[in-house]
Each structure stands twice: as structure tokens, then as C-alpha cells.
Amino acid sequence: MECISHVSIAGPKLTSLHHLKPSLHFHRSRGFSLSNYHVFRPNLSRIAKRIGVFAEISKQNSSIDFSDADWKIKYQEDFERRFNIPHITDVFPDAQPIPSTFCLKMRTPLLEDFAGGYPSDEEWHGYINNNDRVLLKVIKFSSPSSAGAECIDPGCSWVEQWVHRAGPREKIYFKPEEVKAAIVTCGGLCPGLNDVIRQIVITLEIYGVKKIVGIPFGYRGFSDNDLSEMPLSRKVVQNVHLSGGSLLGVSRGSPSVSDMVDSMEERGINMLFVLGGNGTHAGANAIHNECRKRRLKVAVVGVPKTIDNDILMMDKTFGFDTAVEEAQRAINSAYIEAHSAYHGIGVVKLMGRSSGFIAMHAALASGQIDICLIPEVPFHLHGPHGVLRHLKYLLETKGSAVVCVAEGAGQSFLRKTNATDASGNIVLGDIGVHIQQETKKYFKEIGVHADVKYIDPTYMIRACRANASDGILCTVLGQNAVHGAFAGYSGITVGICNTHYVYFPIPEVISYPRAVDPNSRMWHRCLTSTGQPDFI
Ligand SMILES: Nc1ncnc2c1ncn2[C@@H]1O[C@H](COP(=O)(O)OP(=O)(O)O)[C@@H](O)[C@H]1O
Numbered sequence: 110m111e112c113i114s115h116v117s118i119a120g121p122k123l124t125s126l127h128h129l130k131p132s133l134h135f136h137r138s139r140g141f142s143l144s145n146y147h148v149f150r151p152n153l154s155r156i157a158k159r160i161g162v163f164a165e166i167s168k169q170n171s172s173i174d175f176s177d178a179d180w181k182i183k184y185q186e187d188f189e190r191r192f193n194i195p196h197i198t199d200v201f202p203d204a205q206p207i208p209s210t211f212c213l214k215m216r217t218p219l220l221e222d223f224a225g226g227y228p229s230d231e232e233w234h235g236y237i238n239n240n241d242r243v244l245l246k247v248i249k250f251s252s253p254s255s256a257g258a259e260c261i262d263p264g265c266s267w268v269e270q271w272v273h274r275a276g277p278r279e280k281i282y283f284k285p286e287e288v289k290a291a292i293v294t295c296g297g298l299c300p301g302l303n304d305v306i307r308q309i310v311i312t313l314e315i316y317g318v319k320k321i322v323g324i325p326f327g328y329r330g331f332s333d334n335d336l337s338e339m340p341l342s343r344k345v346v347q348n349v350h351l352s353g354g355s356l357l358g359v360s361r362g363s364p365s366v367s368d369m370v371d372s373m374e375e376r377g378i379n380m381l382f383v384l385g386g387n388g389t390h391a392g393a394n395a396i397h398n399e400c401r402k403r404r405l406k407v408a409v410v411g412v413p414k415t416i417d418n419d420i421l422m423m424d425k426t427f428g429f430d431t432a433v434e435e436a437q438r439a440i441n442s443a444y445i446e447a448h449s450a451y452h453g454i455g456v457v458k459l460m461g462r463s464s465g466f467i468a469m470h471a472a473l474a475s476g477q478i479d480i481c482l483i484p485e486v487p488f489h490l491h492g493p494h495g496v497l498r499h500l501k502y503l504l505e506t507k508g509s510a511v512v513c514v515a516e517g518a519g520q521s522f523l524r525k526t527n528a529t530d531a532s533g534n535i536v537l538g539d540i541g542v543h544i545q546q547e548t549k550k551y552f553k554e555i556g557v558h559a560d561v562k563y564i565d566p567t568y569m570i571r572a573c574r575a576n577a578s579d580g581i582l583c584t585v586l587g588q589n590a591v592h593g594a595f596a597g598y599s600g601i602t603v604g605i606c607n608t609h610y611v612y613f614p615i616p617e618v619i620s621y622p623r624a625v626d627p628n629s630r631m632w633h634r635c636l637t638s639t640g641q642p643d644f645i
Pocket residue numbers: 295296297327328329360361362363385386387388389390391392393395414415531532533534
């Protein structure tokens with residue numbers, strides 16, 4: 110691979126970190142304690158153990174023999190294998206590609222049949238080479254103690270990790286007139302679903318596909334005989350992005366994988382575009398595997414939909430930006446209420462089952478949050494270092510305060526019900542209500558007036574239409590999903606990585622939910638912005 114040119118990273122230098130050092134009750138979670146550095150990412154590991162994910166990472170790295178002079182080459186080869194994207198020729202080695210019918214200089218497939226041959230423009234240079242790659246990690250950490258460092262070996266050496274570049278290929282493995290493409294949207298709503306549906310349909314038509322359908326109400330639509338598939342065309346989807354929600358509907362819970370593949374066979378579906386989060390992608394990968402087992406020439410391509418932004422490796426997922434923007438309205442209302450009341454306290458609960466990205470980014474964007482609580486960073490409500498004591502301090506010094514809490518935070522304070530939704534997700538207790546009640550109780554007990562208001566904007570945020578930035582992301586992801594399917598890939602998902610668009614094999618991005626790294630610069634920035642102390 111070619112040489113990389115390096116640039117310096119902005120941020121506090123070790124020599125200037127003393128202002129962040131923990132005092133008795135200050136920023137212990139920032140983790141600059143170098144003397145305790147036994148593992149590569151101590152703070153992250155501590156949190157990781159709690160949420161049971163990073164054990165896997167250390168297991169992967171602990172099996173590497175760093176005394177082997179070739180360990181890096183072997184690691185990179187192994188990485189290349191892991192991130193290889195499954196292709197139709199893995200199962201059908203004799204499958205012959207045809208020249209792509211996708212060419213921006215030649216839009217005739219919309220109008221013509223292919224009896225006289227496939228239109229193509231050999232001279233066009235708008236295609237992606239199958240060997241093009243995008244660098245997954247772009248920071249060269251010089252020490253495991255650098256904030257957010259992700260090191261493979263104790264010396265934290267530079268290891269290149271490349272993933273597949275997304276986009277249209279010169280050769281395609283499906284004849285457009287033989288394609289029946291289906292789109293399904295699963296899980297909860299997320300801004301941008303309609304934008305992605307629209308782009309998939311438009312791009313399919315540009316390739317020359319005539320049979321495009323929507324599966325209604327998520328995976329359920331495969332098995333419920335009362336639900337018929339929805340014919341889709343550019344005309345049908347032309348304006349769908351102007352409203353939120355999903356044109357096709359969503360649902361949780363699903364029929365068995367084998368029933369879904371039976372249904373696909375009956376309907377003659379050979380391209381399936383699956384829009385959803387971790388659960389949906391697990392389903393998509395299972396469908397892909399089942400199709401392979403049955404030797405069906407089918408492309409299954411995912412588009413990660415998670416407002417929580419909890420899919421691994423990606424810069425962000427669509428809908429996240431809109432959610433952060435929309436959350437500003439709730440935060441601002443909470444701020445105005447709190448600021449206008451005598452000793453006002455506003456509590457805003459934002460989405461994020463296991464990841465606090467929305468809360469962290471919304472806090473950063475608003476500049477009105479005094480306390481941001483996320484699932485990745487443990488906290489106490491009561492006690493000398495607890496949230497409530499700090500709220501009292503804020504009322505004394507500022508007169509009002511605003512708390513932003515991610516829905517998955519502080520679950521240990523709430524009674525567990527073990528209830529799950531139809532998809533098997535744990536039903537969380539309402540931490541927002543709990544904080545509101547505990548705050549009221551606390552101030553009553555200490556005889557200090559406090560006017561506590563609680564806002565839960567979850568469903569208002571989820572139902573929004575995508576903002577401009579998400580609209581663009583959805584457009585690119587939707588188009589790339591179609592390019593990936595035509596290129597013959599299956600069991601893949603699309604994403605954005607270091608601002609470039611890529612394909613990932615599904616299992617690599619859903620092995621556990623992506624979480625905020627409490628040792629990352631972004632969390633440190635959030636703490637700097639809110640000015641909150643550690644609550645442990
Ligand atoms: N491990 C799994 N294997 C197969 N299908 C799954 C799995 N987990 C969830 N699903 C299905 O995926 C769909 C969406 O899952 P859900 O967790 O509700 O949303 P999300 O995809 O956003 O995580 C549901 O229809 C659910 O039944």
C-alpha cells in the first residue's frame with residue numbers, strides 16, 4: 110500500500126495536562142494516570158468490562174506473538190481476511206459479469222430493454238476498482254496513554270487497516286431485467302429512512318431494474334399474508350424524503366430466517382436491501398447465510414440505521430445528526446424553563462440504549478448542559494460526589510441547571526423487570542423520571558426550593574425528517590447499497606469511514622454496540638464544556 114503523510118493532532122499535550130488532573134472530586138474519569146498503565150486503555154477497559162465488550166478486543170490482541178518479527182504483516186493479512194466482503198463468486202465461481210449498466214453519461218436503461226445489448230461506456234472513468242481501499246484508522250498514536258489511543262501492541266506501532274471502498278463497479282453480476290429488488294425497514298424509526306429508500310429505488314432504476322418492491326412493516330412483512338408488498342418506482346418515492354418515518358413501516362420481532370428466505374424464493378427476490386440497526390443486520394446476515402446454504406444467487410445488503418449511532422467503525426450513522434439537532438429544541442426548552450424559574454432544574458432524556466453519543470453530542474452542541482450522563486460512565490446520584498450534590502452547588506452558584514441523560518444511563522438505580530421487546534431488546538427503566546423524582550426528594554429533604562421539569566423528546570426526535578447533512582449521507586449510502594449489490598457483494602453493509610464511503614462484512618460491525626470511549630477526546634471535550642465533575 111502507498112505511503113501515508115502524517116499531520117499533527119490537536120489537543121492537550123501531556124506537559125499541559127496538570128489542569129485536568131484529578132483533585133479530590135474532580136475528573137477522575139479523564140484517566141491521565143500514567144503510572145497505572147498496565148493495559149493499553151485502562152479507563153476504556155474498566156468501562157468495557159462493565160458492558161462486557163472489550164474482553165473480545167483484548168482476547169484478539171493477546172493471541173498475537175509480538176516477539177515474532179512478522180507479527181504486523183500477519184495481523185494485517187488477518188485483518189484483510191476478516192474485512193473481506195463476501196461475493197457471489199465465492200459460491201458461484203463460474204458467474205460471469207457483464208459491463209455495468211450504470212453510467213452517468215448513459216441513462217437509457219430507464220427507457221429501453223436490453224435485447225440489443227447492454228449500454229455501457231468503456232471510456233467512462235467513474236468506476237471504483239475492486240482493489241481500492243480506505244484506511245480505517247488514521248491516527249498514529251505514539252503511546253498507549255494518548256487520549257483515546259487504540260493500540261495493538263504495547264509499543265503502539267502503526268498498523269495499517271484497510272477496508273473496501275464503496276461505489277459503482279465496471280462489471281456487474283446481475284442482469285437488470287432479471288432483478289427483483291426488495292427493500293425492508295426494521296426496528297425503531299430513524300430520520301432518513303425515506304431518503305435511503307428513495308435513493309435505492311432511483312439508483313436501481315438507473316441500472317435498469319423494473320421490479321422493485323417494499324416489504325411492509327419490517328421482517329414481519331415476509332410472513333404476514335395480510336400485508337402485501339408495495340410496488341416502488343421513482344414516481345412513488347419522488348417526495349417521500351420530505352417527511353419522516355418510513356414509507357414501508359417498521360416493526361420489531363420477526364419470522365424465522367428460513368421462513369423469510371422461503372418467502373423471498375416464492376416472490377423471486379434476488380436483491381434485498383435491509384435498513385436497520387444491530388438486530389436487523391444480524392437478521393440480514395442470517396438471511397445471506399441461508400441464501401448461500403440454499404445456493405441462491407441473492408445479494409443481501411444492509412444500510413445501518415441507528416439513531417443511537419452504535420454501529421462499530423463508522424464515523425456516524427444516518428439520522429444521528431438530525432437527532433442531535435432536534436435534541437437542541439428540547440434542551441433549549443429545558444434551559445428556558447430552568448432559567449426562568451427560581452432554582453429551576455431541567456432534565457432532558459435523550460435516546461441511547463447502550464451508547465451515549467446523542468447525549469454527548471447534544472450537550473456539546475447546545476452549550477446549555479451542566480451535567481451529561483451516559484451509560485458508558487458510571488455515576489452516583491447521592492453522596493458527596495453525587496449528581497444531586499452538584500445540582501445543589503449549581504443552584505447556589507448559577508441559580509439553575511440543566512441535566513441531559515441518555516436513556517441507558519444509571520439503569521442500576523432502577524428496578525430490573527427482565528422484560529424484553531419483540532426483538533429481544535431489554536426494556537429499560539425510565540432514568541429521566543427517576544432523576545426527576547430523586548431530585549425533587551433530595552431538595553425537599555434538605556429544605557432547598559427546587560423547581561424540576563422533565564422533558565422526554567424521544568419520539569418527537571425519531572419521527573423528524575432528515576436534516577441536510579443526513580439527507581446527503583442517506584443519498585450516498587442508498588446509492589452505494591445498490592452499487593454493492595450489482596457488484597455481486599452480499600452479506601455486506603455500507604458506511605462512512607474517515608469521510609470516505611466503504612463496504613463492511615456485516616459481522617464485523619455488529620459484534621457489539623459501539624460505545625462512547627470515556628478516554629476519548631470527545632468525551633473530554635464534553636466534560637470541559639459542561640464543567641461537570643466526576644460523579645463517583
Ligand atoms: N440476532 C438476531 N437475528 C435475527 N434477527 C434479529 C436478531 N436480533 C433482532 N432481529 C430482528 O431484527 C429486527 C430489528 O431488530 P431491533 O433490535 O428491533 O432493531 P435494530 O435493528 O434497530 O437493532 C427485528 O425484526 C428483530 O426480530
